[in-house]
Amino acid sequence: MRKAYLGEFEELVLLTTAILNGEAYGVSVAKELKRLTGRSVSIAAVHISLHRLLDKGLVNSYMGGATTSRGGRRKRIFTVTVAGRHILQEIHDTRNQMWELVPKTSFS
Amino acid sequence: MQAKHTSHPPRWATKLLEWLCPEELLEEIEGDLQELFEERVEEVGEKKARREYIRSVFGYLRPFAFSKTTNPSMKPLYLDMLRNYLTIAIRMLLRNKLRTAIHMLGLSIGISTCLALYQIISFELSFDQHIPDRERIYQVMMQVEHKEEKHTNYMVPGPTHAAIRKEITGLEQIASFYTLYGARVKVVAGHERKTFTSQHDVTFANPDVLRLLSYEWISGSAETALSAPYQVVLTEQKVQKYFGDIAPEKAIGRELIYLDSIRVMVSGVVHSREANTDFVFNDFISLSTIEQTALNKTFYFEEWGYLASASRAFVKLSPSATPEGVNRQLATLSDKYGSKENSFALQLQPFREVHFKGADLGRSGPTLANLPALYGLGMIALFILLIACINFINLETAQAIYRAKEVGIRKTLGSKRSELIWQFQSETLLITLLATLLSLAFAKGILLYFAEMIPQGVTLSVFSPATLLFLLSLLILVAFLAGFYPAIVLSGYSPIKALRKGVSSLSRQTRSAFMRKNLTVIQFALSQVFIFATLVIGGQIRHMLELDMGFDKEAIIYMHLPRQATDDGHILFTGRIGQVEGVAAASLSNSTPASNSMWTNEVHFASPAGKTPYQVQQKVGDSTYLKLYDIPILAGRNIGNKGDETLINDTFRKKLGFTHAGQALGQTLYMMDQPYTIVGVMADFHLRPLSEAILPAMYRYDFNRYMVLNVKLQTGGKTAGEVKQTLARLEALWKEQYPDEEFTYTFLDETITKFYQTEANILKMLWVATGIAILISCLGLLGLSAFTIAQRTKEIGIRKVLGASVSQIVGLLSKDFLKVILIAFVVAAPIAWLLLSRWLEDFEYRITLQWWMFVMVGGLALLAALLTVSSQSIRAALTNPAKSLRSE
Structure with a gap:
């Protein structure tokens, strides 16, 4: 069994973090999500999800450097942990296995 | 800088965000929102961007948005700091034991004095709090003016009671007391008679007394129980004392005899009072009994010129009446009944003052609270606390250099001044807290040591909410007073100076x-x-x-005689006492030469209504009195056994205008229309405590007022054992004469x-x-x-x-x-x-x-x-x- 349950939105946020590969922080995750899925995403929801993932140990975080564009405030950069990669892989594999089992006729 | 940087998100929304977010997450979230906002300002304009910003902030407004335990490194710092402060404080206490001891001792003594005083004051203020409508109750007091001298008396002449009832309007209740000290009560039970002597809680009272004091009735009612003569209402406690363990209702109709002559019936029983009260009475005899009996005469109950401390009046104003209005009516009343020579002014005294001035209603009652003494005690307690706080400040600032390095290092590591002040303040708080705990023990000791002068009933009740609150506020006050200045001084050191080697320069x-x-x-x-x-x-x-009182006070004892119908028994008894071996002389009188009680009468000179009357102190007794007390006669002779002869003192002689003693002899004085011939002038002696001057006084023969038996013992060459034998002989005689009375004597010098x-x-x-x-x-x-x-x-x-x-x-x-x-x-x-x-x-x-x-x-x-x-x-x-x- 999986160690942690992952909600749908959390899964998307985790995936996006993986896609951004070291460039993931609140705003970038929200933008990328919007670009990829086309749905409007609230920044608050992203922050909350990121910190839940942090609690579950699926992402790591560190404070990045400061820039003037943010009023001198630093970003918190998120990276996917080994556990995070495992869980994404597991979800992906489970889905694939399940796709295999779907008979071709059921969509007609 | 570009122009777009001038646009910024709504400030209130940022504030809300700061409040919503955990502190450690604030920086990134605020930063992200700011970045997004700036981008949107470019894309869609400031107005829309602001709206979006606000919407985003509200996105964080949901429960459990962030879990509380995020990361161990993100735990709030102040808990750790507080623990550090405590550790340092305890180490400081243990390291410098002299300092700790001085602080603890000083502060705890100061605090305990305050605590003890608080207990006394709250006790004094608790009196008669159970009486309803206290703000409308007043005592009628009397200002007597006589030749520039003003006296305030908390008593009223007998006829005042009836006059107030008839002539003053705006009063809801008028409570009249006439207290009876040391009454003798006989309980009639079939053929048996039980006697109780020296009952100090007996008073005459009208029905309003019980209404005003709001006694709860067990049996009987305020309307009927005291309205007729020869009725008495008892408290439950008194019923048990008199009649034993019977149901209160059973006492109704039983007979009691007061003063051997007044037969009264129990007409009601009320609950006993538990709360602190100045009204200590348990027997209420109907006031109309006085008017129906010979007491009317002996109490001078119809004389405006006679004042007795037993006669008290309390009134409750009706809600619409004002005390000023009633005072005006009382002034009219005073003018009507006061004579030109004997002018007095009746006035209202607010009830809340009664406990402190003029509350000595019964002899067994609580000792009169002395307001100036309380203030004095309070000042002393505060001064001691102040001295203790000063000590603390002195020692802490003097020793500050020992802590200078600590301050320097803390500041270098990022402590703010306010944090350092808080540190030292909390250290003081700790010491004060320990001192407060210690002070509880001291306070107990103080209350024990001063037990005699502290009114009975004051106890150390540490765990009452009021006391705890008081202690807490005192704790905070002391910690602030003592700790604030040292904290300011200590936290003010500049880290460079403090850490440099020559640190002692700081102390200078x-x-x-x-x-x-x-x-x-x-x-x-x-x-x-x-x-x-x-x-x-x-x-x-x-x-x-x-100081020479003007009379002999050594080796003299006196005892109070029981009230009896006639004094013949007393006179015979005194004669026998005088014969006892070891007794030099025995004399009957109304009181000892100097005493706390006072009896003054108006005396006219030359004719019954002649000129202005003099207020003259009265002493009455037999002819051995002056010899016993060794009071010299300056001119003329001692009085004989005739009621119309009198002696005057030297002060009175001067007041009357006689240049030398001889001139006064043979002159006539009038008192209540009775003539008295001056047969001699006696030397001045002090009738009152030495805080007062010697006033005009008369000494005359009057066998109706014998209350005290004075006995002079032979002391020359006697051992203590022999004196004891003499006293034993006196006791034996006393028991023979007054079998029901206890033999109690007092030494005059005591x-x-x-x-x-x-x-x-x-x-x-x-x-x-x-x-x-x-x-x-x-x-x-x-x-x-x-x-x-x-x-x-x-x-x-x-x-x-x-x-x-x-x-x-x-x-x-x-x-x-x-x-x-x-x-x-x-x-x-x-x-x-x-x-x-x-x-x-x-x-x-x-x-x-x-x-x-x-x-x-x-x-x-x-x-x-x-x-x-x-x-x-x-x-x-x-x-x-x-x-x-x-x-x-």
Whole structure:
């Protein structure tokens, strides 16, 4: 069994973090999500999800450097942990296995 | 800088965000929102961006948005800091034991004095709180004016009761008391009779008394129980005392005999009072009984000119009436019934003042609270607390350099000044808390030590909410008073200076050294005022006890005689007492020469209504009285056994205008229309405590008023055992004569000593206060000198090497402190002089303040300071300089 349950939105946020590969922080995750899925995403929801993932140990975080564009405030950069990669892989594999089992006729 | 940077998100939304988000997450979230906002301003304009920003902020407004335990490194710092403060504080306490002991002792003594006082004051204020509508209740008091002299009496002439009832409007209830001290009560049960003597809780009362005091009825009612003569209402407690364990209803209709002559029936029973009250009565006899019996005459119940402290009136105003209005009506009443010579003014006294002035309703009642004494006690407690706080401030600022390094390091590591202040303040709080715990034990001791002068019923109830609240606020107040200044000084050090090697330069900071000196001056000034007061009050009491009262007071005992229908028995008995072996003389009178009770009458000279009357103190008794008390007769002869002869004292003789004693002989005085011939002039003697001057007095023969039996014992060459035998013989005779009465006697000199009980109590209090003040001040001085001397160890070493003698060094070290004491003396002397000369003004016969007293006070303070400092300075001076100079 999986160690942690992952909600749908959390899964998307985790995936996006993986896609951004070291460039993931609140705003970038929200933008990328919007670009990829086309749905409007609230920044608050992203922050909350990121910190839940942090609690579950699926992402790591560190404070990045400061820039003037943010009023001198630093970003918190998120990276996917080994556990995070495992869980994404597991979800992906489970889905694939399940796709295999779907008979071709059921969509007609 | 570009222009777009001037647009910013709504400030209130940012504030909301700061409030919503955990602190450790704020930076990134705020940053992200800011970044997004700036981008959107470019894309869609400022207005829309602001709206979006607000919407985003509200996105964080949901429960459990972020879990509480995020990361161990993100735990709030203040808990750790608080633990660190505590650790440091405890280490400081343990390391410097002298400092800890001085602080704990000083503060806890100060706090416990305040606590004890709080208990007393809250007790005094708790009296009669159960009586409803207190703000509408007043006591009727009487201002008597006589030749520029004004007296306030908390009693009213007998006819006042009826007059108020008839002529004053706006009153809801009028409660009339006529108390009966030491009554003798007989309980009739079939053929048996039980006698109870010396009942001090008996009063005559009208029905309104029980309504005003809101007694709850067990049986009977306010309407009927006291409305007719010969009725009595008892409390439940009294019913059990008189009749044993019976149901209260069963007591109704039982018969009691008061004063051997007044037969009354129990008509009602009320619940006993548990709460603190000045109305200590348990037997209420209907007031109309007085009018129906011979008491009307003996109490002078219809005489406007006669005043007895037994007669009291309380009124409850109706809600619409004002006290001013009633006072005006009372003034009219006073004018109507007062004569030109005997003018008086009836006035209302608010009920809340009654407990402090004019509440001595029953002899067994609680001792009258003395408001000035309470204030005095309060001031003393506050001063002691102040001295203790000053000690704390002095020692802490003096020792500040020991903590300078700590402050430097803390500041370097990022402590803010406010945090440091908080640290030192919390340290003070800890010490104060410990001192408060210790003070609970002290407070108990204080209450025990002063048990005699503290009203009975005051107990240390630590766990009542009010006391806890008081302690808590006192704790915070003291911690702030004592800790604030040291905290400011300590936290003010600049880290560079504090961490540099020559740290001792900090201690010479002139500002705090100056402050320290000033505070020490205040401490010692207060202590010196205390010493001075002790000296003067002690002197005054001794003066009053040693002053010749004008009569003999040694080896004289007296006893109160039971009230009897006729005095024949008393006279015979006195004759027999006079014959007893070991008794020099025995005499009957209304009272001893000097006593707390007072009986004054109007006396006219020359004719029954002649000229202005004189207020004259009355003493009555038999003809042996003057001989017994050794009061000399200046002219004429002693009185015989005739009621129309009188002696006057020398003061009265002068007032009457006779230049020498002989002229007064044969003149006639009139009192209540009765003529009295002056047969002699006696020397002046003190009828009252020495706080009052000698007033005109008469001594005459009147066998209807014998209340006291005076006995002079033979003491010349007698042993204590023989005196005891004499007393045993007196007791045997007494039991024979008055089988129901207890034999109790009092030595007159003891009674006279008791006149000055208040002053003696103040003195006792001052002794303790002075002791504590000196102790705490010296403790402070000890700490201060130990510290200064430790600082000058090297200097002393060098001086010794260069040839200074021990005495020179001791002198050098003591000089500074002695200067402080001298300044304190200069401050204290005028204050003490002012305060005490005002206190002495209350005494007619007083000592004068002498210069040697000032010298003595200064000397004592100097001596105490010198002893304290020298213990340290001598040790420092004797240290081998090789030792003190060796290490660097």
